[in-house]
Amino acid sequence: MDISMVLAAFQEVLHPMMILSIVIGVLVGIIAGAIPGFTFTMALILAFPFTFGMEPIQGLAVMIGIYIGGLSGGLISSILLGIPGTPSSVVTTFDGYPMTKNGEAPRALGVGIVSSVIGTIIGAIILFLLGPIIAKGSLLFGPWEIFSLVVFALTLIAGLSGKSMLKGLIAGCLGLLIGTVGVSPTGTVRFDFGIPELSSGFSTLPVLIGLFAISQLLINVEEIKSTVPTKQAASNMKKLIRIPYGQVFIDIFQEKWNVLRSAVIGCFIGCLPAAGAESATFISYDQAKKFGKNKAKYGKGHPGGIVASESCNNAVAGGAFIPTITLGIPGDVAQAVMIGALILHGINPGPALFTQQPILVNSIYVVIILSAISIFFIQTLLLPIFTKITAIPKSLMVPCILVISTVGAFALNNQLFDIILVFIFGLIGFIFHKIDVPLSPIILGLILGPTLEKEMTRAYQMDASILPFFTRPISLVFLILAVGSIFFTIIQLRKNGKEKTTPSNQEESQTHL
8 A cells, every 4th residue: 555646646636626526426426316217327428428528537536426426316316205216225215215204304314415425435445445355356256156145135035025025025026027028148038028129128217117106106196185285385395404413423323333334235245246236235224124223113214224225325336446447347337337438548447557557546546535525515505405395295296206207217218118117017016005015025126136047047058067056155155144044034023923912912911801
C-alpha cells in the first residue's frame, strides 16, 4: 500500500470540476434509481457518450457517481410507494413500505440513506485493502460453486413465505417456471407458445413492475374513498417533513453488526460474476432476520430490514469493482459499461493496471467514497420533498404512477408487449395478494432460476459427473449452508407456531377456571 499514491489520488479528485462531476452523476443515478422501470444501468448507457470528451478520471467519476447513486436511489420509491425502483431494492419494500404506512416514512428514509452510505464506504474500504486478494479468490468459483451459492439463495424462499410455507414454495416454483421461458442455456427456444416476443424470455423489469407496482395500484384503487384531498393531507403537503437523524443514528447503532455483516455479504457476492445484487440482498435480509433479536417484527416495519437491504445493496458496488479493475471481468451489465468506459479512455483493466496507473486505481476508491458522501447530502436535501408523496391523495397518485410504470417498462425494449406483461403480472399480483400468496419468492425464483440453470449446464458440459458439486470444498460449504438454512427455517416456524398456540391455551384454561 503506497500512501503517496493515495494522497496523489486525493489531489487528483479533490478539485471543483471533479466534485461537481461526482455530484451530477450521483444526482442522475438517484433520480434514475427512484423511477420504477428506469434503471441506473440505462442511465449509465445514456451518459456514456457524454464522457467521451472528458479526462479519464473525470469520465469515470461521472459513471461511478451514477452507479452508486442508482443503487441507493431505488430506496425512495421502495419505501414511499412499496414499488421497487430497481430489482435490487425489492427487499427494501419488505420493511420500508410498512414503516411508511405506520407514519414513519422520514425515519425509514433516513435509515435507508445512512445504511447506503455506510455500505458504500465499507465496500470501498474492502476494495482498497483486499481487492487483488479477493479477485484471485473469486477465480476459484467455477459453475459448481455458483450453482451451490444460488441453491443456498433459493432456500431463502422458505423464510420469505410469510404465514404459509406451502404458498411461498408454490410462488417460488412459479418464479422458477417463468424463468425457463425463452432460450435455454443450450440454445433451444422453449415455452414461447408461438409468440415471437417470448422467444427471449420474460424481462425481469416488466414482471417486477407488474407484481409490485400495478398490483399495489389496484389495491390503492380499492381504498380510494374520495377524489377530494382531506384537510390532514393538505396540511401535510404544506408541512416540511424532516428526517429524524437522531433516531436514525440510534437505529443504526443498534443494528451495527447487521450493517457490518450485510456490507460484507454484499461485497463478497458482488465480486462473483453473475451472482448480482438481487441475490445478495435476499441473503443479507435472511441472515439479519435469523440473527435479529426481534425476528417477528421483520416484514412489518423493522429498521433492521432496511439496514440489511441497503447496506448490502450499496456494498455490492465495492465488490463488483474488484473483478472489473483487477481481472477485467465484469460482474454485471453496469460493470460491463464501466469496462467500456475504461477501454474508451485507453485504460486496460487487469492486474497490470495497479502498477501502470496506480493513481487512477486509487482515484476510483476516492470517487466511490465521495459518491457515498454525496448520497447523504443530496438525499437529505431532496427527501423532505419526496416524503410529501405520502400526502398526495391516492386518486391523484394512482394514475401518475401508472403512467410512469408503463413508460418505464416500454423504455426497456421499446416494445408494446412489455406493457401488456406489466398489466398481466399486475393482475396476477393483485389476485395473489387477495389469497395471501407472497410475491417475493416469485421474484427470487425468476432472478435466480436462469443463473441456476446456466451454471448447472456449464458444470455438466465440463464434467458429466455429479461428484464435483460435493468434492469441491467451496461448493460443498454452500450446499451444507443450504441444508442448514432449511432446517433453521423449519425450527423457527415450529417455534413460532408453539408461541402462538401457548397464549391461547392459557386463555382457555383461565376461562374454564
